[in-house]
Structures are given as C-alpha cells and as structure tokens.
Amino acid sequence: xxxxxxxLQTNEDTRPIIEAILQDNPGAVVDEQPAMxxxxxxxxxxxxxxxxxxxxxRDYDLQELxxxxxxxxxxxxxxxxEITLFWKx
Amino acid sequence: xxMQVAKKKLxxxxxxxxxxxxxxxxxxxxxxxxxxxxxxxxxxxxxxxDKWEDPFRLTMDAYWKYQAEKxxxxxxxxxxxxxxxxxxxxxDARYINTxxxxxxxxxxLEYVAHRGFAHAGRAFPGPGPRVACLMQSLDEIRHAQTQxxxxxxxxxxxxxxHDFHQAHDRVWFLSVPKSFFDDAITxxxxxxxxxxxxxxxxxxxxxLFVPFVSGAAYNGDMGxxxxxxxxxxxxxxxxxxxxxxxxxxxxxxxxxxxxxQRWIDKWTWRGYRVLxxxxxxxxxxxxxRTMSWKEAWEVYFEENGGALFKDLARYGIKMPKCAEQIxxxxxxxxxxxxxxxxxxxxxxxxxxxxxxxxxxxWLAAKYPASFDKHYRPRYEFWREQAAKGNRFYNKTLPMLxxxxxxxxxxxxxxxxxxxxxxxxxxxxxxxxxxxxxxxxIFEHEPEKYVQAWLPVHQIYQGNCxxxxxxPTVEGFDPxxxxxxxxxxxxxxxxxxxxxxxxxxxxAEWRGQATKNI
Ligand SMILES: [Fe+2]
Ligand SMILES: [Fe+2]
Numbered sequence: 001x002x003x004x005x006x007x008l009q010t011n012e013d014t015r016p017i018i019e020a021i022l023q024d025n026p027g028a029v030v031d032e033q034p035a036m037x038x039x040x041x042x043x044x045x046x047x048x049x050x051x052x053x054x055x056x057x058r059d060y061d062l063q064e065l066x067x068x069x070x071x072x073x074x075x076x077x078x079x080x081x082e083i084t085l086f087w088k089x
Numbered sequence: 090x091x092m093q094v095a096k097k098k099l100x101x102x103x104x105x106x107x108x109x110x111x112x113x114x115x116x117x118x119x120x121x122x123x124x125x126x127x128x129x130x131x132x133x134x135x136x137x138x139d140k141w142e143d144p145f146r147l148t149m150d151a152y153w154k155y156q157a158e159k160x161x162x163x164x165x166x167x168x169x170x171x172x173x174x175x176x177x178x179x180x181d182a183r184y185i186n187t188x189x190x191x192x193x194x195x196x197x198l199e200y201v202a203h204r205g206f207a208h209a210g211r212a213f214p215g216p217g218p219r220v221a222c223l224m225q226s227l228d229e230i231r232h233a234q235t236q237x238x239x240x241x242x243x244x245x246x247x248x249x250x251h252d253f254h255q256a257h258d259r260v261w262f263l264s265v266p267k268s269f270f271d272d273a274i275t276x277x278x279x280x281x282x283x284x285x286x287x288x289x290x291x292x293x294x295x296x297l298f299v300p301f302v303s304g305a306a307y308n309g310d311m312g313x314x315x316x317x318x319x320x321x322x323x324x325x326x327x328x329x330x331x332x333x334x335x336x337x338x339x340x341x342x343x344x345x346x347x348x349x350q351r352w353i354d355k356w357t358w359r360g361y362r363v364l365x366x367x368x369x370x371x372x373x374x375x376x377x378r379t380m381s382w383k384e385a386w387e388v389y390f391e392e393n394g395g396a397l398f399k400d401l402a403r404y405g406i407k408m409p410k411c412a413e414q415i416x417x418x419x420x421x422x423x424x425x426x427x428x429x430x431x432x433x434x435x436x437x438x439x440x441x442x443x444x445x446x447x448x449x450x451w452l453a454a455k456y457p458a459s460f461d462k463h464y465r466p467r468y469e470f471w472r473e474q475a476a477k478g479n480r481f482y483n484k485t486l487p488m489l490x491x492x493x494x495x496x497x498x499x500x501x502x503x504x505x506x507x508x509x510x511x512x513x514x515x516x517x518x519x520x521x522x523x524x525x526x527x528x529x530i531f532e533h534e535p536e537k538y539v540q541a542w543l544p545v546h547q548i549y550q551g552n553c554x555x556x557x558x559x560p561t562v563e564g565f566d567p568x569x570x571x572x573x574x575x576x577x578x579x580x581x582x583x584x585x586x587x588x589x590x591x592x593x594x595x596a597e598w599r600g601q602a603t604k605n606i
Contacts, residue, residue, distance in 0.1 A: 002395070002399055002400070003392065003393075003396060004396075005393075009322075033303055034307050034379065035302075035303065035306040035314060035318070036299075036302075036303060063145075063147065063151055063155065064155070066145075066147070066325075066326070067155055067159055067162070067322060068322065069321075069322050069325040070299075070302075070321045070322065071294070071295055071298070071299065071321060071324060071325055071328065072325050072328065072329075073393050073396065073397070074396075075144070075332065075400070076145065076329050076332075077144050078101065078144055078145050079100075079101055079102065079146075080100050080101045087396055087399070087400050088400055088403065
C-alpha cells in the first residue's frame, strides 16, 4: 500500500491533534521537520473529532484543522466526525 | 405549547449540499451554451455536474471564518517580525536573494492564479466546482497580498525588490514563470484546472512551498515562514480540489482519458521546468540547506507522485513519460541553472556567488555521481578568476527554448557533456527547444507557441530599451539600456554578492544590533 501523509504546523493547537492522530492510527509514523510535523501512514490515516475533544477538553470542529494544515497526500473525505486520507490501490 | 426546541444543526454533508447545489438554478430565458460558452470546445464530456463534491465540504460561510483566523495570526507575526528587526536574524545576507526570487518570480503568479480560478469558476456550469474555484481564487489573491506585505519589510533594507511586478513582466528569466502561467490561463477551463489545479498544485506544489517555507524556517526568516505556512494551509484544499477535478473528469466519460493524459504529460513537464528555479534555490541559495533538490524530488515526486499515479491507474492514467528524463536530470539540474545565473549576474535582479568549500563538500556529498566530476572544476576555475579580478559576467545573450523559455543550458539526458538541442521548422521559420518534451508540446500546438514573447529575441529586435533609445549611436551599451528598461540599477541590484551593498549593509546593521557602538 502507498503512503498517505498529513503535515501540520508545529504549534500549541496541533500538539493534542497529533497526539489524537497517533492514538487512532497505531501504525502512523511522525516525521518532525523544521516548524512542521509530517505524519505518515500506510494506505490510510484517520483524524477523529472525538479523540481530539477528549484531549483538549472542549468541542472541536474538524474544519478548524484548515488553519494549521500544511500539506497532505491521498484521497480525502471529511464528515462531521472524521477526516480520512486514503489510497484505493 | 410554543416552547422553542433548538433545531439540530445540519450535518456537514447536508450543509454542503444546501450551500452549493442548493444555491444553483436552471436558467430559463438564456441558453446554457450562451451562458457557458467555453465548456465544450476542449472535447471534455461532462454528463452530471452534481457528481462533483468537495471532499472537505467547505462552504463559503465557514471559509470566511477560517480565512479570517489565518489572517489574524499572520499579521500579528508580521508585525512582531518587523518591530524586532527580524530581517537581521537570517543566517546571512545571501539568503535574502531567495526572497527576491520569490517576490519577482512567484508572487505575481499568485495574482494570475487568482484571475485564472475566477475565470475557470465562471466557465463551469456546476455549482460544486464553481464554489471551489471561487474559494481558490480568493486564496490566491490573499497569497499575492500577504507575500507583498511580508516582503515589503525586506524591500525597505535590501535591493532588487523595488519594482517586482515590472521585473516579472520584463526581466529575461522571469519570462519562464510568467509564460508558464500565461500558457495555463489562455487554455480552456478544463485544461487550466488540470494544469494548475492538478499538475501544479497536487503533483508539484510540495516541491515549491515546502522547501521555500522550511528553508525560511531553517534560515531564521520568520516572516517568510509565516506567510508560507499561511498560504500553505490553503494549499491542502487546493491539492484536494486538484485531485478531485481529475477524478471527476475521468469518471464522467472514458473519452476524457486521453485528453487528460496529454494535459498531465504537458503540464508536469512545464511545471518541472519552472521548478528549475527552486532546484537552484535549494542547493545554492539557502545558506543553511534543508534537503537537496534531488532528495526533494525523490520524496515528493517519485514516492508521493508514484503513489498518486498508482491510484489513478484504475482510470487508465499513466505516470507522465517525462518522469524518466527528469530522473536523469536530477543530478544536474540545479548545478546547470546556478552556473547560468552566475554567468548572467549582470542582468538579474538578485546576486549570485560561488559556493564556499563547506558548501562544495555538501554538494559533493548530495550529488556523488555528478558534482566533483562536472561542476566543481568549473566553479574552482571561476573562483580563481574572480580572485584575480576577472569575475566573469556573460554579455552574450543565450538561445532560448521556444516552449519553456529557459536558455538552452540543459544537457542530453544521460550525457552531461553535451548540450541538448532540438529544432522544428514551421511555416518557414526555425524554432529551438531544450528537450524532446518541449518540442512535442510545441508540435501539438504550434500556433500557440509561435506567439511566445522571447526576451532574447525582443532585446535583439530593440523592444527592450527605454523609449527613445537610439541603439545606433556610437558606444551604445545594450546591457545598460536593457537594465534601465528593467528598472534595475547597475552595481546595486545586480552583480556578485561579494561586491553588493546588501552584503555590506547587512554586516554593518548586524554589528550594530549585537555590539555597543
Ligand atoms: Fe497560492
Ligand atoms: Fe524547454
């Protein structure tokens, strides 16, 4: 399976989000670059709203992630509860 | 009972449907083909526009909210950067030349992208793509503006940025990025979406922004890093749009596949040629390097693009065939480009220099197959000559490729000792090309590319001198006249970094910032 990735700015907003992503995607690998965190996963990566809310202790709208996103790879699908990145092949 | 029960808010999918398709209507007193005149001639067949869906499902109301948040963050940092003389924290003054390249080569493209997406959005009958194009059009004008605002602080202190837009329109090498985007916006709306939305934004954007932005971070330039990230946060959406465009077009009709494949082949190559400037920036212009051009190409194109084209294979789309030649060029591209700019430092809006010993060692380590053999000897010679007072400034104008407009500096794929020349006879004229790919692009659309405004031809025809110049007077200095036309000041905006005012001023100001004088 090909790698999908999501790159976020390194800041206080994204710290718990990255933690949540790593909780929900056991195979995901973090690659820390200057001012940027890239999370790689094999074929599929899920960002779950509930996990983030548990960690930050408030309601979270996944669209807030727009502010801190840098780049990504893969097909994307977003709902109220999840953002999924995936390759079909 | 008249108690108000709070109505449950609509879910993301329903909200998206209501705020895009729900706002559309079918015209009754005008014909569709009169309202959307550009939609058929490219041969793309669309049967159901409603099949288009933005995977982020972003609606205009949410768009404004998040964009405003990005702007607030950005301008707070720009203010702090300027108030604290942030420009003196960059690694060394050579770095500032990457900013000159950016403001004159890239920022004007952001503005043209704004126009391009506005135009494409207007051309599409479907509300989904129309809304997505509207957002991207607004993003792009925001990018142009925030870049001008952040870089204006550098313009207060350093040379060469004072009239970046004029430079973009006139300076010889800037016709490379300019003509690339002009080529895209003069194509039909579908080709524009494939060229910029897909090939540039999805396949190649990581090679432009990630190196520039992390390069800025590595080199202490918080201002550029911040606008870069702010722009980049829109980029994830643009990439998604780019990929969605392709999938949508391919799913609509099998007859679309060969048309799209041709566009992907063309625009991957066109975009890659423009990235020559980024390649040399990464390998030569960042005092503190992030990764080499070759490494970036391997990660972001070969791995990542490889995954993408594997995914698109189910539609019958193949990896563009130019990828093979690009792989052969990756050991040479940045060195050949930097050599050229070193030569033409008298006619550019930024400074060039020879790498020092440490930098040569870095280059040799990153390019073991090519650097010591082909490029180090050349650099050592130039450096010796410069030390003797013979810094070489090439005053002979180079032959340009009719398609990409880059001087014919590239070598044959697989043979770094031989310049690659291709030519085509068309209606009694001869046209020159840097590569098979540029030649093929021309041959498919000769009537478009014969119109190219090639800076070298224009200079020789006398079209790049200030009005009223008489080139026949004795002692006429064509370079001086061309620089005047470019609005560049000789000895200030051009030449080697070593003799530059930037170098001198930066050293002095940094001294004042760290010592009590
Ligand atoms: Fe942009
Ligand atoms: Fe070319």
